[in-house]
Amino acid sequence: xxxxxxxxxxxxxxxxxxxxxxxxTIADKEFMVLVGPSGCGKSxxxxxxxxxxxxxxxxxxxxxxxVTHAAPQKRDIAMVFQSYALYPHxxxxxxxxxxxxxxxxxxxxxxxxxxxxxxxxxxxxxxLERKPNQLSGGERQRVAIGxxxxxxxxxxxxxxxxxxxxxxxxxxxxxxxKRLHKELGLTVIYVTHxxxxxxxxxxxxxxxxEGRLQQVGAPMELYMHPANTFVAxxxxxxxxxxxxxxxxPEGNGSLLQHERFLTALPARPDAAEVxxxxxxxxxxxxxxxxxITRGIVERTELIGSEALAxxxxxxxxxxxxxxxxxxxxxxxxxxxxxxxxxxxxxDATNGRALTSI
Amino acid sequence: xVFGATLRARIREAGLAYLLLLPSLLFLAAFTYWPIxxxxxxxxxxxxxxxxxxxxxxxxNYQRLWGDRLFWRSLGNxxxxxxxxxxxxxxxxxxxxxxxxxxxxxxxxxRSAFFYPVMIxxxxxxxxxxxxxxxxxxxxxxxxRFIGLxxxxxxxxxxWALPAIxxxxxxxxxxYFMLILLAALKLVPSDLYEAARLDGVSAWDRLIHITLPLIxxxxxxxxxxxxxxSYQIFDYVYVMTHGGPADATNVLTFYIYQNGFQYQDIxxxxxxxxxxxxxxxxxIAVIATVFGRRVHYLGR
Amino acid sequence: MTSLQIQTIPSPAxxxxxxxxxxxxxxxxxxxLHLLLVPLALLWLSPLLWILVTSLKAxxxxxxxxxxxxxxxxxxxxxxxxxxxxxxxxxxVNSVMVxxxxxxxxxxxxxxxxxxxxxxxxxxxxxxxxxxxxxIMFPIYATFxxxxxxxxxxxxxxxxxxxxxxxxxxxxxxxxxxxxxxxVPTELADAARLDGCGHFGILWxxxxxxxxxxxxxxxxxxxxxxxxxxxxxLLVTNSEGVxxxxxxxxxxxxxxxxxxxTRLMAATVVVVxxxxxxxxxxxxxxxxxxxxxxxx
Numbered sequence: 001x002x003x004x005x006x007x008x009x010x011x012x013x014x015x016x017x018x019x020x021x022x023x024x025t026i027a028d029k030e031f032m033v034l035v036g037p038s039g040c041g042k043s044x045x046x047x048x049x050x051x052x053x054x055x056x057x058x059x060x061x062x063x064x065x066x067v068t069h070a071a072p073q074k075r076d077i078a079m080v081f082q083s084y085a086l087y088p089h090x091x092x093x094x095x096x097x098x099x100x101x102x103x104x105x106x107x108x109x110x111x112x113x114x115x116x117x118x119x120x121x122x123x124x125x126x127x128l129e130r131k132p133n134q135l136s137g138g139e140r141q142r143v144a145i146g147x148x149x150x151x152x153x154x155x156x157x158x159x160x161x162x163x164x165x166x167x168x169x170x171x172x173x174x175x176x177x178k179r180l181h182k183e184l185g186l187t188v189i190y191v192t193h194x195x196x197x198x199x200x201x202x203x204x205x206x207x208x209x210e211g212r213l214q215q216v217g218a219p220m221e222l223y224m225h226p227a228n229t230f231v232a233x234x235x236x237x238x239x240x241x242x243x244x245x246x247x248x249p250e251g252n253g254s255l256l257q258h259e260r261f262l263t264a265l266p267a268r269p270d271a272a273e274v275x276x277x278x279x280x281x282x283x284x285x286x287x288x289x290x291x292i293t294r295g296i297v298e299r300t301e302l303i304g305s306e307a308l309a310x311x312x313x314x315x316x317x318x319x320x321x322x323x324x325x326x327x328x329x330x331x332x333x334x335x336x337x338x339x340x341x342x343x344x345x346x347d348a349t350n351g352r353a354l355t356s357i
Numbered sequence: 358x359v360f361g362a363t364l365r366a367r368i369r370e371a372g373l374a375y376l377l378l379l380p381s382l383l384f385l386a387a388f389t390y391w392p393i394x395x396x397x398x399x400x401x402x403x404x405x406x407x408x409x410x411x412x413x414x415x416x417x418n419y420q421r422l423w424g425d426r427l428f429w430r431s432l433g434n435x436x437x438x439x440x441x442x443x444x445x446x447x448x449x450x451x452x453x454x455x456x457x458x459x460x461x462x463x464x465x466x467x468r469s470a471f472f473y474p475v476m477i478x479x480x481x482x483x484x485x486x487x488x489x490x491x492x493x494x495x496x497x498x499x500x501x502r503f504i505g506l507x508x509x510x511x512x513x514x515x516x517w518a519l520p521a522i523x524x525x526x527x528x529x530x531x532x533y534f535m536l537i538l539l540a541a542l543k544l545v546p547s548d549l550y551e552a553a554r555l556d557g558v559s560a561w562d563r564l565i566h567i568t569l570p571l572i573x574x575x576x577x578x579x580x581x582x583x584x585x586x587s588y589q590i591f592d593y594v595y596v597m598t599h600g601g602p603a604d605a606t607n608v609l610t611f612y613i614y615q616n617g618f619q620y621q622d623i624x625x626x627x628x629x630x631x632x633x634x635x636x637x638x639x640x641i642a643v644i645a646t647v648f649g650r651r652v653h654y655l656g657r
Numbered sequence: 658m659t660s661l662q663i664q665t666i667p668s669p670a671x672x673x674x675x676x677x678x679x680x681x682x683x684x685x686x687x688x689x690l691h692l693l694l695v696p697l698a699l700l701w702l703s704p705l706l707w708i709l710v711t712s713l714k715a716x717x718x719x720x721x722x723x724x725x726x727x728x729x730x731x732x733x734x735x736x737x738x739x740x741x742x743x744x745x746x747x748x749x750v751n752s753v754m755v756x757x758x759x760x761x762x763x764x765x766x767x768x769x770x771x772x773x774x775x776x777x778x779x780x781x782x783x784x785x786x787x788x789x790x791x792x793i794m795f796p797i798y799a800t801f802x803x804x805x806x807x808x809x810x811x812x813x814x815x816x817x818x819x820x821x822x823x824x825x826x827x828x829x830x831x832x833x834x835x836x837x838x839x840x841v842p843t844e845l846a847d848a849a850r851l852d853g854c855g856h857f858g859i860l861w862x863x864x865x866x867x868x869x870x871x872x873x874x875x876x877x878x879x880x881x882x883x884x885x886x887x888x889x890x891l892l893v894t895n896s897e898g899v900x901x902x903x904x905x906x907x908x909x910x911x912x913x914x915x916x917x918x919t920r921l922m923a924a925t926v927v928v929v930x931x932x933x934x935x936x937x938x939x940x941x942x943x944x945x946x947x948x949x950x951x952x953x
Contacts, residue, residue, distance in 0.1 A: 052847050054363045069366075073853035085848035089866040098862070099852030371779035373856065377769040378785060384766070384826035389792045392803035399803065406806070453697070456690050463691075469940060470698040473705065475947070476932045478885035478903040481925045484910050485704050488711070488918055494720045496707055528701065533947060540948040588798035592887045596907060610798055617802045618892070630802050634795070641794060 002063055002076075002154035002187040003028050004049065009058035011044050011211075019044050019211045021058060026155075031181050031188045033202035037234070038193055041211040043159055046191045050079050050157050062154060073103050078148035079157040082164065084140045086132040092143045093128040096150050103151070111150075118149040121180070138169045145180070158190040162197065174200060195235055199223070207231050225344070229351035232277050232344075238308060241283075241318035242275040244348060259314035261293035263340075273348035280308065280321035282339040285328065291335035297328045311336065393634065399627035406621040418628040428629065430604055431612040434519060435636065438526075438590055438608060443583040446527045447576070450534035455564065457535070458542040468539075472532035479529075479589055483596035486525045487512065512598050515605035522593050522606060530586055534579045541575035542568065577648045584640060609633045708929075712736070712922035719918045732919065739909075739923035744897055748905040755820045755890070755901055756883045762825040763879055764872070770826075771834035772860050776846070792828030797889050805892055819893040820901070824883065830875050837871035838864055874946035884932060902928045 004026040011019035019041040026032040034042040047053040049060060051072035060068045067075045078099075086095050096115045100106060106114075119125040122142040132140055141161065148156055158177075162170045178201060181188055192198055198205045199219040207214040207222065207230075215227040226232035226240075233239045247269055248255040254268045256276065285291070295311040295318070307327035309320050311334065320336070328334050345354045400419070403412040422428050453471050457464055474482065489497050492510035502508065511521040545568060553563050569576070591610040594600055600607035600615065607615075609629060617626035711719060712735055714728040739745075773779075774786055797804065804823055813819045841864055849859045865872070887903045894900050900908070906928045910921055936943050 047847075050847075050851060052850060054366055056363055072850045077851070079848070079851050081844045081848060083842060083844050085842065085844035087845065087848075087863060087866075102853035102858070367778075370777055374773045374777040374779035374782075377773040377777075381766045381770040381789070381826040381831065382785070384822065385788065385792055385828070387807065388804055388823040388826075389795050389800060390788075392800040392807065393795065395806070396800075396803045453694075456694055459690070461690060461694075465940065467694050467698050468944060469936070470701050472944065472947070473933060473936065474701070476881055476885070476936055476943075477929050478887060478906070480887045480903045480907045480910075481929050482704075484906070484921065484925060485708055487910075488922070489704060489707060496703075528704070532701070536944060536948045585793070585796060588796055591798055595888070595891070596910065613802055614892075617805070623802065623806065626802050630799070634799055637794065637799065 003061075004155055004187070004189065005059075005061040006045075006049070007059040007061070009045065009048060009060060010056050011041070011048060011053060012056045017056075017211060019048070022208075022213050024206055024213065024216060026187065026189055029185050029187055031178075031186075031190065031201060031203045033190045033192060033198040033205045034208060035192055035195055035198035035205055035234075036208035036214075040208040042191045042193075042208050045208070046079075046157055046159055046189060049075075049155070049189060050077055051075050076154045077157055078151040078153040078155075079159065080141075080144045080148050080161045082160040084132075084144040084161075084164075086140055086143055086147075088132050091129050091131055092124065092135070092146075095132070095143060096147045099147065100150055114150045114152070115146070118146040121149070121184075122146050137165055138173065141165065141173060145177075149180075149184075154187060156186050156188045158188065160192055161190075162192070163194070177201060195237075199235070207234060209234075224342070225353070226277075227353050229275060229277070229346045232346065232353075236279055238280055238319045238321075240277045240279050241316070242277050242346070243313070243316045243318065245274050245276050247272055247274055258293070259316070260295075261313075263292050265340075269345050269347075269354045271345075271347040271349065271354060274354065275346040275348055275351075276338070276343060277346060278318065278338050278343045280319045282342050283311075283318060283320035283336055284339065285309070285311070285320055285322065285326070285334045285336050287328070287332075288335060291337040293337075294333055294335050297330050297332045297334055300327050300330050302327065309334075396627040396630045399624050400631055402624050404623035404627070406617070406623050414624065418625050421625065422628055422632070427604060427607065428612065428632075431607045431609050432632070432636070434606065435590075435608045435610075435633075438519060438523060439584065439587045439640070442523045442526050442587060443580060445523070446531045446583060447534055447579055449527055449531035450538055450579070453531065453535040454538035454542055455568070457539060468536070471535055474529045475533045477529070479592035480596050482525065482529055483593045486521075487597050490521055513602050515602050518598055518602060518605045522590065522597060525593065525597075526587075526590065530583065533586075534583065537579055537582070538572065538575060541572040545571045573648075577644070580644055580648065581641065584637065584644070588637075609636070708922050708925050711918055712926050714919050716917060716919050735919045735923040736927070739920045740927065742920070743905050743909055743924075745902070745905060745924070745927060747897065748900055748902045751817060751899060752884060752901040752903075754817055755886075756880055758817070758821045759824045759883045760876060760879050762821065763827045763830055764876070766826050767830035767834050767875070768860065768865065770831045771838055772856070772864065774831065774835045775838035789826075789828040789831050792826070793832075797823055801889060801892060804889075808893055814893055815895050815899055817899055820886075820890050820899075823889065827879075830879070833875055834868065834871060837868040841867050870945075873942065877943055877946040881932060 006022050006024040008021040008023060009019065010017060010021050022041075022045055024032075034045060036042050044053060048055050051067070051070060051074075055068050058068070059066060062075060062077070086092075087098065090098065093115060096118065097111050100111050100114065115128070116125065119128055122145060124139060124142045124146060127135060127139055127143070132143070135143065141164075144161070161177075162173055165173060174197065180186065190201060192201075199222075202219055204216060205219055205222055206216040209230050215222060215231045217225075222231060222235050226235065229242060233242070243258055245256045245258045248257060249268055250264065252268070253264060253266045256263050256265055256274070258276070293313055295313040298310045298312055298317070300310075301308045302324060305324070307322055307324050309322065309328055311318050311320060313336070318336075346352060347354055401414060401416070403414050453467075457467055461467070489495055490511040492498060492508060492513070495511075497511070498508045509517060511517045549567055549571075550563060553567055558566070588610060590608055591614065594606050594608055594611045595614075598606040600611050610633065613626045613629045613633065616622045616629060710726065710728065713731045713733070714724075714735075715730070715732050718724040718728060770789065774782065774789075800823075808814055808819050808822070813822075845863050845867075846859050849863045854862060885903060886901070887907065890901050890904050891907065894904060906924055909924055
């Protein structure tokens with residue numbers, strides 16, 4: 001029963017805008033991930049939701065109530081910080097109890113019950129009497145999550161909570177967070193710079209760049225239908241290759257003319273210059289000459305089950321993915337074709353996705 | 358309206374800030390800044406302690422100062438004391454600190470032995486040294502006699518009285534400076550010394566070319582602290598010599614006290630106080646330009 | 658450690674065989690250090706030794722050049738004799754009240770000011786902070802004259818508050834504590850805000866517990882400084898009822914003027930021993946406090 005609505009939320013520091021009019025609705029029980037490169041405004045946006053930063057302009061509603069200028073503790077939210085922000089001088093138990101005792105008038109028994117319950121869910125029951133410096137990184141992380149859980153807030157805010165963990169632990173905690181979200185039906189806003197985290201955790205993902213919301217949608221939707229070149233290249237590794245082409249009308253359709261190839265399109269995109277965006281798995285290569293163009297293999301990388309090849313087509317460089325058995329030698333000239341059923345076009349002047357291909 | 362809310366929050370924060378600073382500012386103003394301004398004002402007037410009548414004198418106090426031989430004597434004594442005691446105490450402290458900067462047995466004992474004078478009240482220290490310096494039965498003179506040197510009535514000898522106080526000051530403060538330098542020495546990365554040793558650099562060169570440059574910010578800091586502690590010479594002069602013999606140990610702070618409290622001449626004493634402030638301020642400025650350009654400290 | 662070095666760093670000057678010779682060299686160097694340090698330490702300790710020994714001598718022994726260093730018989734009676742010439746009990750109570758008063762007042766003012774400078778934004782912040790720092794350069798020795806006039810006008814001369822008020826604000830303490838507060842991660846303060854703390858809650862529950870070492874260091878320095886204060890209490894007191902220990906000791910010295918060193922040294926032992934005892938018991942704490950006070 002918690003819906004968070006951001007209406008034109010903006011932030012300016014000393015007159016310099018850093019977040020531009022973000023409109024975003026987080027539905028009840030949704031796991032919303034805010035993702036973007038560092039400095040894109042995602043943390044600032046989260047801190048505005050938390051009430052740790054003033055909202056320069058716009059409105060913030062939680063459950064229909066306007067909390068734009070409410071104090072943090074009045075917003076019924078809880079937050080897990082990047083550094084965990086556990087109080088070093090308090091035990092794990094006291095860390096979890098502190099906010100509860102401050103913000104609610106729950107009895108000691110109820111506080112104790114909630115903490116035991118959260119501790120059980122997080123498997124930290126045996127650590128409650130320890131202080132943060134006696135806990136490992138992963139354990140601290142769990143205590144920090146526990147501190148948020150016991151508050152039973154309407155919304156959980158996470159600020160890059162996994163970035164201080166090693167790779168293995170990160171994967172495990174990712175699964176754990178997913179489980180918690182599902183089992184407890186939490187409403188979550190989660191900030192990360194890691195697109196894999198975003199894609200695996202979010203029910204929906206909001207991508208920010210330079211303080212502007214670029215696109216909001218389910219992970220696969222962002223992957224398959226990026227709204228612009230920024231989203232297209234930000235999501236997916238290796239990133240999508242962009243090939244600059246000129247568009248020439250031809251009958252009902254059009255011709256797409258690249259420096260090195262010419263291909264017909266059934267539709268007529270509304271731009272004179274476009275980028276053809278192809279993901280590594282949408283490039284098909286062969287040694288024979290049946291493709292629409294040819295390219296020189298610059299470099300091949302074997303990454304376990306498959307191979308990546310960097311191929312130069314004229315001045316453009318594309319990355320293709322293929323089974324190891326089909327990996328070309330570097331220096332080799334190969335023939336390529338694109339999966340036009342999935343490839344997409346962007347307006348070269350402003351980077352926006354064009355509806356038809 | 359929304360913008361107004363942020364502005365209001367900012368005004369509220371500033372208001373809170375001033376409120377929290379208020380207690381400190383009140384007392385700073387009353388007992389640090391107001392006295393300085395006031396002594397400037399007093400110096401242009403004839404002010405007598407306990408007399409509410411204040412007469413404008415213009416620069417008369419300053420003219421009197423110019424011709425006052427006792428003032429020049431006390432200023433000279435202050436300069437002599439300051440510029441010799443501080444380097445001496447720091448040299449002593451550096452020697453102690455370098456000697457103790459190793460895993461030495463009995464380290465804690467040495468450290469306490471050098472440091473304890475800091476915790477003795479200046480009046481007690483002064484008194485004990487009066488005893489140590491006293492003619493005839495004083496332990497120092499007894500020691501000198503033992504090695505066949507003549508007796509000196511240290512504190513009653515106008516040549517030796519001020520140096521005697523300086524020796525006592527070195528005893529009292531080098532322990533403090535030693536501790537601060539020791540803390541700085543511990544922060545010098547040991548691989549630097551190891552690297553220098555592999556390069557065949559001698560111990561003396563290591564001290565001059567590695568240790569000293571690396572602890573120079575601390576040295577700068579210690580010089581400033583030493584300067585501020587040198588004010589305390591008033592206590593020693595008051596207890597040990599009362600400015601004598603024949604004003605050989607009369608220093609500015611003591612001369613201010615004499616004029617203000619014994620002759621009740623607040624106006625002239627204020628004039629002297631301004632000179633003292635100018636002297637200390639000037640010295641700090643000189644140290645800051647000579648030393649501090651490379652080694653910034655406060656405010657960061 | 659040394660042996661490890663020699664094994665891993667090939668150096669012609671120190672082949673593995675040279676190890677015993679080398680440690681002998683180190684021992685010799687250490688020995689030299691002791692040879693330097695022992696006399697120096699004795700020199701430094703000798704005034705204290707003389708205080709103790711003299712306080713237990715008979716009066717005549719002090720002036721007799723033929724008498725030895727040690728007293729013939731320990732004259733413990735010097736102590737009661739010293740304590741009976743002046744109301745040392747009253748002095749002690751006054752010293753505790755003045756030092757305690759200054760300490761408490763300073764802890765309050767510097768906590769508030771340091772938090773403000775560390776965490777709040779407001780116009781004039783840098784200017785005000787500079788004003789605070791400037792106080793370090795103008796100790797009471799530089800401003801005692803006009804301060805005396807001020808205190809006199811307030812009508813609080815010859816009272817305990819007169820000895821406290823000039824020291825209520827501390828630029829140095831504010832600076833020290835501000836540095837410590839700035840080391841506290843801002844995320845902790847954020848977490849405390851979400852946990853329902855206002856500025857004072859954050860200060861009390863998060864900041865102060867975390868800077869306890871700095872508070873203790875500052876406390877020790879303040880106590881040592883003001884317990885020993887001489888000039889200012891000397892100027893503003895003129896009756897037995899308000900004098901502190903150092904002033905009492907000074908008066909005793911003046912009235913005796915070298916006539917009775919044994920009694921005077923006994924009184925000195927009484928005056929210096931509280932701090933020296935604390936120092937011996939909490940040596941580490943004291944040393945750390947003075948060591949790091951200036952370096953943060």
